[in-house]
Amino acid sequence: MILQDTNVFDNIIESVLITSGEFELVYANTAFSNLVGLTAKRMNAKNLAQALPFSDLVGHKAINQDSTLTTVGGQKISVQVCVEDITIDNTKGLLFFIHDISVEGALLNKYRGELKEKEAYISILDRKLFETSFLLAVTSSLGVHKGDSPEIMTQILGLICNKFSFPTAALLNVSEDGVHVLATFGKKSEEDYWLKVFDKTTPDISRIDMFGSKTFSGVLMVESQNPLKKEDRELLQQAGGQLISRLEQELLYTTAIIDSKTGLYNARFLQDYITNKIKRNQTQKEMFGLIIVDIDFFKKFNEKFGHTTGDEVLAFVAKQIRTATRDSDVAARFGGEEFCVVTTKVNQNGLRGVMERIRGLVEKEPFFSSTHGLLNVTVSVGGAIYPTHAETADDLFSNADQALYVSKKNGRNKVSMFGEIDEEL
Ligand code: GH3
Numbered sequence: 429m430i431l432q433d434t435n436v437f438d439n440i441i442e443s444v445l446i447t448s449g450e451f452e453l454v455y456a457n458t459a460f461s462n463l464v465g466l467t468a469k470r471m472n473a474k475n476l477a478q479a480l481p482f483s484d485l486v487g488h489k490a491i492n493q494d495s496t497l498t499t500v501g502g503q504k505i506s507v508q509v510c511v512e513d514i515t516i517d518n519t520k521g522l523l524f525f526i527h528d529i530s531v532e533g534a535l536l537n538k539y540r541g542e543l544k545e546k547e548a549y550i551s552i553l554d555r556k557l558f559e560t561s562f563l564l565a566v567t568s569s570l571g572v573h574k575g576d577s578p579e580i581m582t583q584i585l586g587l588i589c590n591k592f593s594f595p596t597a598a599l600l601n602v603s604e605d606g607v608h609v610l611a612t613f614g615k616k617s618e619e620d621y622w623l624k625v626f627d628k629t630t631p632d633i634s635r636i637d638m639f640g641s642k643t644f645s646g647v648l649m650v651e652s653q654n655p656l657k658k659e660d661r662e663l664l665q666q667a668g669g670q671l672i673s674r675l676e677q678e679l680l681y682t683t684a685i686i687d688s689k690t691g692l693y694n695a696r697f698l699q700d701y702i703t704n705k706i707k708r709n710q711t712q713k714e715m716f717g718l719i720i721v722d723i724d725f726f727k728k729f730n731e732k733f734g735h736t737t738g739d740e741v742l743a744f745v746a747k748q749i750r751t752a753t754r755d756s757d758v759a760a761r762f763g764g765e766e767f768c769v770v771t772t773k774v775n776q777n778g779l780r781g782v783m784e785r786i787r788g789l790v791e792k793e794p795f796f797s798s799t800h801g802l803l804n805v806t807v808s809v810g811g812a813i814y815p816t817h818a819e820t821a822d823d824l825f826s827n828a829d830q831a832l833y834v835s836k837k838n839g840r841n842k843v844s845m846f847g848e849i850d851e852e853l
Pocket residue numbers: 689722723724725726727728730734735736737738739742763764765836840
């Protein structure tokens with residue numbers, strides 16, 4: 429079998445090999461020579477047999493076969509081989525087209541790997557974006573609403589339902605007193621429903637415990653078709669933590685400024701309030717009144733009926749003061765059985781009206797002690813006006829107190845205004 433010195437396969441990129449039926453070299457192009465690492469001279473039947481698994485290739489008669497070529501250096505190269513029977517000068521031979529796929533395969537694997545890595549990275553970024561925007565929304569909700577817990581809680585539950593596609597959610601508070609529903613959102617708004625499912629293991633209700641301090645711990649409950657994923661649970665816990673610490677702050681603040689026996693502000697709050705009011709009002713000197721209310725013969729309630737009844741009297745008087753004043757007025761328990769009220773935008777006559785209303789409401793409404801029945805309670809009241817009667821907080825308190833003293837001196841259950849008491853003192 430003889431082939432002309434030059435032929436069409438000489439300069440093509442693919443490797444071409446022509447052998448006799450016995451796999452003896454008839455022709456190999458440069459590409460094949462380079463691929464296998466054999467010069468034309470060394471391309472004998474033995475070397476070729478080491479390079480290509482001829483029996484496998486010819487036996488299968490497939491047009492394209494994946495195979496492995498072994499180079500002279502022993503390196504294995506993945507190839508695709510196409511075998512054809514040919515006849516040259518009446519002699520049968522074989523034509524092999526050999527395509528090196530090792531580089532393509534390696535590249536494909538490399539790109540597949542990189543693509544996977546990028547996809548994983550994109551999904552991590554997506555998640556981070558989701559988490560950050562969610563937590564940001566929670567933080568800004570907490571920032572916008574100052575001191576209005578129910579509204580904040582509902583809004584944050586709404587945010588949670590919206591972001592996680594939950595149909596409904598609730599926030600509960602667990603304390604020594606038991607379980608309380610603080611807020612709900614979505615289709616289940618009845619408190620009873622949430623209290624019922626609180627202890628039960630219900631497949632579509634997930635419970636996320638958010639521990640606050642000893643005094644406050646919260647539970648977020650959400651309805652979701654699938655069980656919560658670990659990362660979602662952690663994210664909700666993080667958001668819940670923010671909410672809880674806000675509620676705790678509010679609770680601490682409330683405890684710091686509210687008198688627990690009466691629910692009115694405490695003395696410290698009132699003093700700060702008046703001091704700041706005067707400081708802010710240096711130029712305009714907008715008028716406001718200070719009223720001091722003192723329960724008459726309060727010691728007797730304690731002595732005759734005990735401290736519990738005494739405390740009930742305190743709560744009763746506090747309630748009457750709240751009823752007699754406007755929401756914008758600031759009412760506080762100032763000492764044992766003394767109360768103060770700051771009324772803004774009021775003149776002397778107006779202030780006297782408020783004082784009289786407080787005194788009258790305490791005297792007229794019957795007070796029933798839980799253990800001792802109907803008791804008579806009266807209060808004495810004194811008032812002074814800023815800046816008419818005093819320009820400092822200390823003077824204002826002292827003047828209102830002097831007026832109160834006059835009410836006491838004049839027989840109790842009375843009302844006196846500082847500006848009108850000089851001649852009486
Ligand atoms: P007056 O008409 O002159 O005001 O007589 P009073 O008895 O009301 O006045 P006094 O200031 O002599 O007594 C106030 C009493 O209030 C003394 C104290 O034991 C009692 N007290 C102070 N704080 C509390 C409290 O939180 N609860 C109770 N039950 N009593 C208190």
